[in-house]
Amino acid sequence: MSKKTSYGLIRISNDVISTIAGIAALATPGIASMSGSISEGLTKRFRGKNAIKGVFVEVLESEATINLHVIVNYRTNIQAVSRELQENVRESVENMTGLRVVNVNVIVESLLIEL
Template structure:
């Protein structure tokens, strides 16, 4: 008796944009020079609405291809182009490897620079 093992999916898989944002967040936190994620302002059409501050990671998903916008605060003295490039690669690789979703772009928005805290002067 010859029985074929058909490996057909028994359902569907949907990954929420929040999961993609979480993966992106963890990837960003690992990059030297990134201090934190930064809140962004929502588009002007929503400016007057309550809660016009946007999330630091925005995901656009179209036909299983993602575009990720991430806003960050960088450490003073960091090489901004180098940190941005490293961040783009890390986020893209993490999302693609964990989800199988193609990431076409990772847009990095540098929202601020964080200066080191100076020690209080003792008198």
């Protein structure tokens, strides 16, 4: 994301946006961790997307789409925690970067079962 101001150019890398989204995701109750996949490196290289363990960011102009691959704690209401996750990530990214987040897609990859 780049923005021109009267003082010069402000550039926020997709890695920074991914980091903000990842931290917000992990701060959401019920989220055990982010889920990385083997295809992340290929996605980053061939599709121009950024992949920081389980976070995929696409920025067009001043709008962002964020895909989150997560592991949820067992006995958690998956729909409720996913909605809260979407809101937390959207708020964090918008407040810190000024980007408009148009989509936060949540992909629940697994459950963390503690014995």
